Each structure stands twice: as C-alpha cells, then as structure tokens.
Amino acid sequence: MQQLSKIFLYGIGRRETLEYLPLQQYGNNSSEATQPAPCFPAGFPSILIVPMLLKNQVALVTGSGRGIGRAVAHLFAKEGAAVFLAARTEKELAAVAKEIAESGGRAEYATADLTQEPACTHIVAAAREKFGKVDILVNNGGHYGPVVPVEEYPLAEFDKVIAVHLRAAFLLSKLVLPEMYARGSGIILNISSLSAKAAYLWGSAYAAAKAGMLGLTRSTAAEAAQKGVRVNAICPGPVTGTRMSKELGADLAKRLGISAEEQLKGFLSSVLQGRAQTAEEIARAALFLCSEQSSAITGQSINVDGGVAFY
Secondary structure, eight states, X not given: OOOXXXXXEEETTEEEEEEEEEEEOOSSSTTSOOEEOOOOOTTOOEEEEOOOTTTTOEEEEESTTSHHHHHHHHHHHHTTOEEEEEESOHHHHHHHHHHHHHTTOEEEEEEOOTTSHHHXXXXXXXXXXXXXXXXXXXXXXXXXXXXXXXXXXXXXXHHHHHIIIIIHHHHHHHHHHHHHHHHTOEEEEEXXXXXXXXXXXXXXXHHHHHHHHHHHHHHHHHHHGGGTEEEEXXXXXXXXXXXXXXXXXXXXXXHHTSOHHHHHHHHHTTSTTSSOOOHHHHHHHHHHHTSGGGTTOOSOEEEESSSSOOO
16 A cells, blocks of 8 residues: 655745655665655755644634634644634635635534624534534634724723623633643634734724733633643734725724825834735744644733734
C-alpha cells in the first residue's frame, strides 16, 4: 500500500500546499530504502513535511458568516479543524459551510441570536452533537451599535451591544469550560478590539463591551491555566474590508461632516503601518493563539492593529 505525505513548500516567504505525493521506490536496485520521490520545483529552495496545526480539533466560531469570523473558520478548517459556525444569518452560514466543504474541510452551522442564553446553550449542544466535543471556542460575534455620544445612547441598544459581545462570551465560556476541564485541554479566544485600549468618539457600548472582554479573558485564564485551558484575546485594528467597518466609517464620516474617504484616510494616519488590517491577518493571529505554537501564552491580549496601541 502506498503511503501518503502532505508536502508543503517553503520559499519566497510563504507556505503552499503542493499535493499528496506517494512514497515510491527509486534507485538502481531493490536493496535501496524506500524514500519519497524527489520533488523540488524550480525556484523553491526546499520542501518540508508540516503537520496541520489543528488536526482533529473541533472549533466553535461565532460571528462566522462573514468578516473576521469567516476568515478564521476557513483557516482553521484548512489546518485540520472541524468547524462549527454560528451567526444570525443562515444564508451567510450556509455559504461559508459550503465553501469549506468544497475545499475539503468539515463544517456545520446553526443560526443563533447570541444575546439570548438559550441560543448560546443551543449552539454548544449542536456543536457537540455534530462533532462530539468543543476543543476551541472563538468568541467573535457582535455588532457596533449606534454611533452617538453617551448622553444620547439608548439604554436598550447599550444593553444589546454588551449582551452580544461580553455576555455571550461569558455564557459560551461557561458552557464549554466543564468539558475542557474534564479533558484537561482547551482554548478560548476572545476577539476584542482596539477600541478596548484606545479612545474613540461615539462608541461607548462597543468600547465598554470589548474592554470587558479583556477583563473576562484575564480572569478566566487565571482560573483555567492549571486545568490545561488557555484563554487569550486579540485586539484587531481597522479591518476596513468588513461590512461592519464600512458601515461604521460611513456613520462616522456623516457625523464629522466629511467624506468616507477622508474619514478613513484620517484614521489610518494614526496607524504606524499607515494601512488597515485584513480579516486574514486577524485569522492568522487567531490560528497561532489556538494552536500549540502558543502553548505558553495565556491571559494575554494581542494587538493586531498595524501599530496603534502599545500595551
């Protein structure tokens, strides 16, 4: 029976999947050992066999119908995880699940309003029903809320923003931790925001919710560290390709009385790199924090913001 190895190429600063190559006999006589057939494409200095970073893991990713959550789900599936998707819009979830399946990955989904406790309970139960466990929880679901000053902020909207970000992250963590503790392993990753560390106009609920997620991250990490569970957060900067970012930019520009282009240019001028981040860049940071490559990191909030916040 032929053995198969997944080969990745390292060259020009990137990793690419080449193909599954059969291990074959080669040489001038049968006494020579069986070795992989040589395969060194022109322009690439070497080849390495690299295991998938999340092989046999199950990841529950909220807010995974689009944007950062979608990018995380795709990358995790590519790295071997079975991914359970959750968001409010079934059409978006179905599309992402189909994309992952067509790429050879595994994905299931359930719609959920994360402001509701029964919905949080449902998606954890559904993930376990489909895949048997939850190894990784990525708390990414949420929305920005109204772009208004504190004195004009509707209380119901404030409560909704807190609920979908902070309360949902708490509820979902509460639901998966007993399983993780019993197994002695698990990862929780909270997607916070630059807004948790910097001061911006007209987003008090969002800033409060995202800052609260950092406190939740540290507290949960302290409780979980010696039970085999790591808990971290990412603070993304402006991911301008997402729908939420585009809508927020338009609202801010309107309040400032300038064009959306002027608003974005002014904002990016405060970023050391002078550019926005992509959802894929956030996903790569998430992969690092949810893999064994970051085995000694817990209780941290990692800025992926192009150089804005420095703590």
